[in-house]
Every structure is written in C-alpha cells, then in structure tokens.
Amino acid sequence: MEIHELIMLIYVFVLAIFVGFELITKVPPTLHTPLMSGSNAISGITIVGALLSAGLEEFTISTILGLVALIFATINVVGGYLVTDRMLKMFKKK
C-alpha cells in the first residue's frame, strides 16, 4: 500500500472515531449493556476478512486460519445481535 493510501485510511479511521464519540455520548446509561453487546456485534465485521481467506481458491494455511477466524467472527456477530435483541425486547415502559 502506498503511503497516500495509508493516509486516506487514517483519515477515515480518525473521522469515524469522532462520529463514534458523538453517537455514543448520547446513549443513556440505561442502555449501556445493550450498547456494549450491540457494538460488540459490529466489531465482528472482521467476518468479511475471514470470508476472503476461507474462500480462497487454493487450500493453504490461510484457508485454515480463515476458517477458524470465520467461526469466531460468526459467533461474535450472531451471538452479539441475538443477545442484544433479547435484551432490548425487555425494555418496556408501562
């Protein structure tokens, strides 16, 4: 990767952190646990990288590492979203 490509990626990273700060400071303490599990599910986005490795044409060590990564990331994504939904379903106002 060229240095200017890296700089562009750093731009995106830094700006996204600012967006994150703005969004998260508005989440009330009542929802902090679902916020953690829900954002945790988002961090399972590495599933994309795992798919790219597990789906390589040639079977190599990358495929095995990709497969394990895929299992981990899928647990993270599926478990994270489901458990968050389970919690949020319970938050009711009478």
Next chain:
Amino acid sequence: MQILSYLVYLVASILFIFGIKKLGSPKTARQGNFLSALGMFLAVVITLFDQRVLTFEYIIIGVIIGSAIGAFMALKVPMTGMPQMVGLLNGFGGGASALVAFAEYYHILNVNKPLDAATSITLVLSVLIGAVTFTGSFIAFGKLQGFVTGKVVKYPLQNPINVLLLLAVIVAGVFVVMEPSSEDLLIGILIVSLILGVLLVLPIGGADMPVAISLLNSYSGLAASMTGFVLQNNMLIIAGALVGASGIILTLIMCRVMNRSLMNVVLGGWADAGSGGAGSGDGPQGDAKSVDAEELAMILDSAQNVVIVPGYGMAVTQAQHAVRDLTNILEKKNINVRFAIHPVAGRMPGHMNVLLAEAQVSYDKLFALEDINDDFPNVDVALIVGANDVVNPAARHDQNSPIYGMPILNVDYAKTVVVNKRSLNVGYAGIQNELFFYPNTLMFFGSAKEAINKLVNELKEL
C-alpha cells in the same frame, strides 16, 4: 462488481452509524440493532461475490458452526450472566481479527505479493491488539464466572514484566516491518501478545470488571479497524472505530464515577489503598440497628416516596423478580417507587438496568445518579439491595478513605435508610461503611432474594 461492493460497504457503514444512533432511546433501540444487523448481512453477502472468494465449502462449514454456537449462547445465557457473555464475545471478535491478519499475511507471502511497510505495521498491530483482546477477554470471563479468582492478583515485577513484553512486541514488530518474510517473528509476536492479554487482565479485581470489559470492548473494535487497514477496507475501519470509541467512552465514564484513573484500575488499584486493614475495616464502628421483615413492611406501608438502590448483591441472588414484586405491591398502595442506579453497580455498565428490564420494571422508573441524587432529602425510605461502596458517605467527607471523591448516591439524606445485606462485612473497597451506623439507618439482614420475598409477604398481609 468491485464498484458495487464498495457501494454496499458504504451502505453497511451508514447502517452501523444509524444503528448506534437509534440505540440512544429505548423506544428505537431494537430497530437500531436490526439496522446494524442488516448492515452486517449486506456486507457478508456482497463479500461472497468478491473475486477472491472461489470455494464455498469452508465458508458454509464456518458459518454453520459459528451461527449454531453464537445462537445457542445468545438464547441460553441468563440476564445475570450478561457481563460474561459480552466478555466472551469480545474475545471471539479479537481472536478473529488476529487470525484474519495471519491468514492475510500467509496469503500475501503465498502469492508473492510484495509486503510493504505500511501493511506490515498494520499486520503487527492487528495481531497484537487482537491477541491481547482474545486472552484478556477469556480471563475476564473466567473471573466473572468464578473459574479464575475475582480478587486483585498481584505478581512480582508486575509492571516491569508487562512493559518488557510490550517492548519486545514493538522491537519484533520493527524487525517484521524491515524483513516481512520473517514469519517466526510474527508468530513470536502472537505468543507474547497472548501472554500479555492474560497478565494485563489478571490483576484487575472483580468489581473493576465494568472497566475491564469496556476496555476490552474497545480493543475488539480497534483490532477490527487494524484488520481493515491490512485489507484496505474502509468499512472495517469505520465499524471498528465506532466500537473502539464506544468502549473508550464507557471506560472513561466508569473510571470517572469511581474517581480513579484508568492506570489505577488497570494496575489492580484499591488493594493497596485500604491501609492493610482490609476485612477488619477502619472507620466508624458502633451499633447498627436491625429491622425484621414485619417491622420494615410497616415502615414502607406508611411511606410515600421510596427509592430502591440495587447493587451486585441483587444480581448474585437473582433478586430482580422479588424486587419487581415489591415495587408492584408498593405501587398498589399508591407509594411512589423509583430506582437509583449507580453507574458502576454490577459487573458491567448498565447491568442493573438490564436485570430490572428482565423483571419487567418500566425503564422510566430507573434513574441515573445525577438525575435522582438531589431528591434524596424528599425520600421517605431508601432501600439498598446488595450495594455497599456506592452509598458510603465517607466518599464525600473522609479524605483518608480510598473512595474519597467518588460520586455516591446520597441515600443517607433520606429520612430512613434500609440496607439489605447478608452481614456487616466490608464491600469491594475493603472499607467499613459508616452508613450502617447512622442513626437513620436500619439493617435488614438476609440474602437479597429471600429477604425481599419475605418483605413482600409481610406487605401482602397488611
């Protein structure tokens, strides 16, 4: 096709941002989580069309196994076990990021692509953060589940060892950048990072877990971001950065409400603070007045304004349903019942709120510290269920107290304070709570669930 996938990744990033934005209110939160999941689904589907993805056997196997385990965990975990669950999920996320970095590394070597400095740096960071998150989260899980001691663990040369290990990773990282084909070094970095994760979380005590879990949450996001740098994928960077920011904010909130620095928590804090007398408890002693269920039922019956302060004791004994029954019966008697929730009550941010939501307590009755604290002088009865340090008035006035300066719930300003606890034992900070000996305090001894149930029965008979 490439263009289309970039656009879909952009849509997914936007869905993640909207998803978190909608988490800002309990009314829209569920919808927000759905939008975020939709973003994830779109990202996965479009990735399957990537020109690199040519075989699907392993993908199908991986997705089936992962979904089965993930769904099983999510549907089976009790609400009291939520901190452990989030801890585990953090670990899997971090582990996945480290593994993806390795897979990518071998792929680059395999296809004889040149490995430039920028990619190598992000590879090393990805492995480091991912591996620390992985083992650190499993230790945190073990502590919460009781497999690993929840106490503050001190080992000799704690800090020098950790600094040394981190330096070793950095030096090895520099060598990897200079000589990218040295895979032994990268494996070395992985192993040292895995050890570092264990050593960093081991010293952190049980009640400091809200900080540890938040911090690990942040790491799992940063690890995903680093993987995004390796793959040069903006969506991964954005999603990871959002999670990284979220974890950091929660970490800082937790530290602020404990009036401690992040360093102090991470290094195992508080253990040295309580001048050696942990357990015996310094500070005021005296006679605590106790009250039984029947008497307490009568006190509550004549009250108009009741505030319940839940703590970890409620979670441990699963007393949230009993507390809900108590709320219902008091409300039937036209008594105003509210809940005051300290930010560090429980083992993760928002832990109490989730438990009370599970017991179907309406969320508009749950008040944060700053929203209810000024109102305690108007409260007839403040009932504390399994909380201790967060209601210790010493935090306001005793400069020698290890918790001095920590914001507390001012329950002692209420006309009557009732503390439900099993004994007069000290709390996590290892100090005696002078509140127990105040003239307006009554001790209601017993395990939270049994005691509250007994109280509910007495109230029914009135």
